[in-house]
Amino acid sequence: MALSGMRGLSVFISDVRNCQNKEQERLRVDKELGNIRTRFKNEKGLTPYEKKKYVWKMLYIYMLGYDVDFGHMEAVSLISAPKYPEKQVGYIVTSCLLNENHDFLRLAINTVRNDIIGRNETFQCLALTLVGNIGGREFAESLAPDVQKLLLSSSCRPLVRKKAALCLLRLFRKNPDVVNVDGWSDQMAQLLDERDLGVLTSSMSLLVALVSNNHDTYWSCLPKCVKILERLARNQDIPQEYTYYGIPSPWLQVKTMRALQYFPTVEDPNTRRSLFEVLQRILMGTDVVKNVNKNNASHAVLFEALALVMHLDAEKEMMSQCVALLGKFIAVREPNIRYLGLENMTRMLMVTDVQDIIKRHQAQIITSLKDPDISIRRRALDLLYGMCDVSNAKDIVEELLQYLSSADFAMREELSLKIAILSEKFAPDLSWYVDVILQLIDKAGDFVSDDIWFRVVQFVTNNEDLQPYAALKAREYLDKPAVHETMVKVSAYILGEYSHLLARRPGCNPKEIFSVMHEKLPSVSTPTVSILLSSYAKILMHTQPPDPELQSQIWAIFNKYGSCIDVELQQRAVEYIELSRKGAALMDILAEMPKFPERQSALIKKAENSEADTAEQSAMKLRAQQQNSNALVVTDQHPANGPSTVSQLSLVKVPAMSNVDGESPDPAVTEANGTLTVVDPPFEDLLGPMAIEGPPSATAEAEHIQASGLAGVPNAGEALAIAPVEDQMNTVQPIGNIAERFHALCLKDSGVLYEDPYIQIGIKAEWRAPHGRLVLFLGNKNTSPLVSVQALILPPAHLKLELSLVPETIPPRAQVQCPLEVVNLRPSRDVAVLDFSYKFSSHAVNVKLRLPALLNKFLQPIQVSGEEFFPQWRSLSGPPLKLQEVVRGVRPMPLLEMANLFNSYRLMVCPGLDPNPNNLVASTTFYSESTRAMLCLLRVETDPADRTQLRMTVASGDPTLTFELKEFIKEQLVSIPLVARPPAPVPPQPQPTIPPSPSATSDPGALLAGLL
């Protein structure tokens, strides 16, 4: 097929194609470039046709991969050509050759704007396309209002409007402020009524971007999205041209469901019902068909529906349907579906706890870890990583370790990091953790980052029980024929510190330890040699009584390195030899390392920080961010204020290398050290404390040593070890606002009840009639155990509460689950309180937490019709079964919001029962042992002129229930906590250390008064 009208271009393309080799091609291209350059130079002689031809040629050459560093100006200038053919070329080539950062583009802004606001539809389209594809911030600022106008214009064809929608999307991505103008959200909602599916498809993409940025503003779009989805799913009124292999635009369906995932929840019961009907239809009605395209399209819709169902926290039944589907998918042969099954299962882990069901598929997932396709292996790895917990960590980590030997190089680093994190997070015991890390270093030393071995050293240092074991293991690994350098580092460090604990074992006397370490010295790099030298010094110190032979051997080494060209090594050697002559003082200076301050694992931090680069923030991620960073219970949905965790955990920073300064007997040397010591940055974290002395942050101590000439100094190590503890006294503050967390939990059944730097208490509840089962998740966030853990329930009279045994100690990084059975005996608004205490190093923490086992948890919404409602309402006539009260001081809110509030407290609002639109009628069933199931009816009459007051009537068959329910609702209306308050300035509540007075302990009410 020949190119219409442009022979020169066709000839050139043929020429290039006919070149025998790359060299000829380059010659031909260079010749053409030269030709174009000369022609462009005297532009006057060029006809618009020629100019157009040359610009096309340039684009072709550019596409072949050659640099085209001229002619941009010519391409841009064609944009202002008066006729379509030239203008078109100008626009297309410019948007290929230039990007938003080019200065040339700025020259065109005016022309582009004139085309956008002009009358020529074709020009409008060209201009919108250019801006949509390469427009930058400047375009956003000067063009957004014009583009918005086109999008809304009723006189423009759909053709222009769909381009305007996406163009606006681009501008919004460049600068969100230009679109968020007053009234835009209403106009956006109107756009969703569009009949033309092209415009609707484009507008939906725009909406996704808008809601991902700020869903609050676009609430009114939610029901419309559901309508669109319904229309598509039922194939109602969809033109044939918009069905793809019989499926009504799968892309629009996907986009619409994507938009819905950015709304935290669907509150209106009718909308929710319709949405779930559609989703159910998609989940059940998607079959595997032969036609690949049809199959892909229908599964694209299915997977998006799965994501939406997960987001909406559907009922258990629907969730299990999803898991069942995914379980089926991860076992099929079709690779795409299997890949997506694995990917979505991983996502499912993040939002709901279906872990137990997913665990059943573990074997199948491990098979995929061995798939020939790396894409599938990656997904399998992610899933295994995500589903790992204390119960299956051993299996999974061992499987991963085994896989490590055969894994692609591209994956090994990630794999190592994941193994290290899992073994740290879920270690059933710490010796296992040490085993895993050492195996990891042994198998894939090259891929083990310093962070990983630093971390194992921290654990060993902080856990005395672990030290002999770790030393023994380190010793064993050094015996292997080929030892990775990282293994030498970690073994040398551990043996230096703890090998004396092994002294009685065969092959472990100081001399033997020294010689096995020293064997490695010739083959390792300088940083490792410096660790070895420190270890020698320590071994020497631990050898009591001194072994003269060993001493002379080690001194000889120090002497040798005393003249080493490497400053670091030389310095160490010189200082060690000086120090070792000090005799008794050596004991203090080379004493065992004090414990590390608790800090967040650098590894986990690293894993958390790895950020994906996406146009819209992923809905999943948004959700996850609202949960707490180090969350052990991943169910909380509401923003827990402020990520203050990290700063608290990493409060002690160990400065690098200043250690030497302290011991140096000669101040001059100290100064030299201060300036000369250069350390590789990765070592900063550990080498500081690693060399001779403990965390040397306290310079006072160092001066002290110097002043007293190193003799008879009170044990420096001890003093230092105490220092940080004192600093930390009384600093255990809760993370997030306890009251807000409680209020959030009143409305939902899982989330975080309490969190501080050491512990996180999560809660998960299930309610069935008068019975409830709460599970408390006590998660230790540290690498050392929490002790003296005590949990006491202070039950109010109307609840029977049984807490299962709470263990006294929570092991490092472990999570303990304590079920709590609740029975509701009779109606009451009183609240149960959990009195919780624990000790961590020197902190004793005691907190009293209200438990979210409130009256509303024993309600079950029930929809009643007019025929049922009115007879009941009338039969419950007057007090004490029916109570009426005028409530004042109500937090003003629109009626719709109040209806949502009632619904969320499980009072089902029945629209249409009350003829007055300012009134609300709701019904629910209350369960308790004394009342059994009892219908409760509620009517609220509001005054549109004064939203702060209303009249409320509550009726039920039990006088106490009526009263309590009325009071309960009143409390919610009068002082409703703002759940979505901006996270910033909530001062942490000074929770702990309020000693409960004897009278208070017996009376939960009084306790509460103290809490609030």
Place this chain on the structure above:
Amino acid sequence: MIRFILLQNRQGKTRLAKYYIPLEESEKHKVEYEVHRLVVNRDPKFTNFVEFRTHKVIYRRYAGLFFSLCVDITDNELAYLECIHLFVEILDHFFSNVCELDLVFNFHKVYLILDEFILAGELQETSKKAIIERMGELEKQE
């Protein structure tokens, strides 16, 4: 969002390249080289998805041509996979039985079609009919 679209043959010759994110020229060449290497040797029995830096490439092979879309990792893979097929159907319809040579000699038309199909890295129009009719309109104006 689609970051870029590449159409390459088995030898790695680029037949169409459209970027919706600002990249420098040298970076574009690197991307084209890497994507080609990434997809060309994959077994036909493998998935059509492959990780690429912090994104993923959704690709499909038609005869000797690879159509690759680079999208966000959170995007719906199958929807984009079918988006490739729809694009191919449109080309096929426009050129009546498209082959690589059509795309080579009419590369500028391919850019035009693409601009009617995708804009700002998002799908603009999914009706084949609408796009073909629009192309007819445009050809009349030339």
